[in-house]
Each structure stands twice: as C-alpha cells, then as structure tokens.
Amino acid sequence: MTTRTLGGLLAPAITTFDSATGELAREPFVRNIKAHLDAGLDGILVAGSSGEAALLDSAERRTITEWAREDVQPHQWLLVGTGSESTRETIARCRDAKAAGADAVLVVAPHYFLKRMSEAALLAHYRAVADASPLPVLLYNMPAYAHLVLSPELVHTMAQHDNVMGMKDSAGNLPVLEQYLTAQSDSFTVLTGNGSTAAAAIHHGARGAILAIALYAGLLVRAMMDAALDGRDAEAAQLQMPLVPLAADIAGAFGPAGIKAAMDMVGLDGGAPRSPLLSLDAAERAKVEGVLRAAGLLPLS
Helix, strand or coil: CCCCCCCEEEEECCCCECCCCCCECHHHHHHHHHHHHHCCCCEEEECCCCCCHHHCCHHHHHHHHHHHHCCCCCCCEEEEECCCCCHHHHHHHHHHHHHCCCCEEEEECCCCCHHHCCHHHHHHHHHHHHHHCCCCEEEEECHHHHCCCCCHHHHHHHCCCCCEEEEEECCCCHHHHHHHHCCCCCCCEEEECCCCCHHHHHHHCCCEEECHHHHCCHHHHHHHHHHHHCCCHHHHHHHHCCHHHHHHHHHHHHHHHHHHHHHHHCCCCCCCCCCCCCCCCHHHHHHHHHHHHHCCCCCCC
16 A cells, blocks of 8 residues: 555546547547646546546546556556446456556445445445455545435544545535544545635645646646645635636536536647537537636636
8 A cells, every 4th residue: 555645636637539439539638637737736537527437438447547647757646536336347447447557546436226325335335345456545425426425434434444545525515524534544535526615625624635627727726725735724715716616617517518618718628528428508618718717717808
C-alpha cells in the first residue's frame, strides 16, 4: 500500500471520442491531461462520473488509464474509477487498473438493485473489493448518480480496513461530511467532490478535492484550493463564490455533456458525449457560455 499522502486538487478527466466512429480518441484526451497538469493539478481521475464511466467497457478503461499514466508523473496521483454493479467485475477492474499503472481506485457503490443495497450488502461488497484489490481503495459517495448515501457508520467501518485509503464525497452535504471526517486518520483521507462547497469542506478538514470544475476553470479552482489548504479561509470563501455557478449550472445541471461543452468553449477538447447522452442544445449551450463569461473565462461580448 502506498505511503504517499493523498490530497490537493485532482480533476476527473473526461473521456474523448472520435466524432465519426464513436471510439476512444487519444490525441484530444492526451492534450487535455497535459493542460490539466500544466494548470497545477496534483493528479487525475479517469473513468469517473465526468468521464462517462458507466458508458465505457473494461478495455476502454484500461486504455485511458495507460494513456493518462504516460503524462501523470510519479509524484502525482492517477486514480481510476472501477465501480461496477458486480463485486466480481469491480475486483477485475481493480486488477486491470493496477496492470495499467494506476495508483489507487475509486469505487462507487452498486445501485441497480437499489432496494437490496442494505448496509450489510454494501459492507460485504466493499470488504470483498478491499480484500482483493491490488491497489488502495477509495469509497465514492455520489448520491446524484448512485441514488444512495454511504452511511457514516459504513465509512467508519471501512476506514479501518488496511487497504482503504480514503473516500470521495460528492454530495456537498456538509453535516454528513463532518461525520465522514471523524473517520479521517493518518491512513484514511476524505476528499470532497463538490465544487460548490469545496472551500467549506477544506475548512472543516477535508484534505483535498476531485472537482469537475477544475476541467474548465483549472486556474480559478487551483487558486481557491491553495487558499483553503493554506488556512486562508476568508480568501478561499471569496474565491469560492464565482465557482458556485460554474459547478451548479454546468457540471451539476448538465453532467458530462455540459462539462464537455464548457471545455470546448475555453479552448480544450470536449467533443460529444457517448450515446445515449446527447450534446447540449442551443439554449443549453448559451447558458453555459453565459456562466463562463460571468466568471471571466470567456471575453465579454
């Protein structure tokens, strides 16, 4: 298990597709990774929610991990989303992530059979994954997509596992986050995944963040995180304010399609999402453009 300290600012990279064939597109993917790291990020997550993980097959997950590894340096973090509806498949993906060069895996809870995802079922799943994974595991609390909330009790239990190094909490529910933070230790780190409340999460004790807004507003997010991690709370709160609409009205409102549109607008490589997701329509694109302009990321018209 790695002894490096997990923290800082990471970005959940998008997955780029060829517009003609729908297959993975390497060149724009690599350009984006280089740009994110040049903006001062401490690492990259591939095959996360923003990366349309649910629409990728296992071979594609391995491929983008290998591509990212070429540019993510040894002192930076390369995380891979490996969550699946099947415990068996999740473990297989963890092994694939190891073979492709990842540093750790992020595991969203299975949720298709939501009514049967009891505390006991989730604990059994996460224990089995942590026992078998050749890489350290991070729990992933993502109610917007998984439609369930990891209980603080489950988090506290799994935080004691030797191969569970932390969690990403994307809910933005600060009272629940505070309960997760009481599980934090030298071996278990809590990261926030909510761009609207990141400064507050760091103030409460989170050690870092994995933020979709860093994909299209990297320098703004880096400045906010630096202030927050340095304990400059008033400055961090001020820098957080323009990030709220960037998070809520782009990534939060439109998901990967909105993130990709925003990246195209700021000069990065977004492109179209994979079917069944649709690209933004004209009205939605105009809304994203307006949010970016208000934040100073596009010239005023």
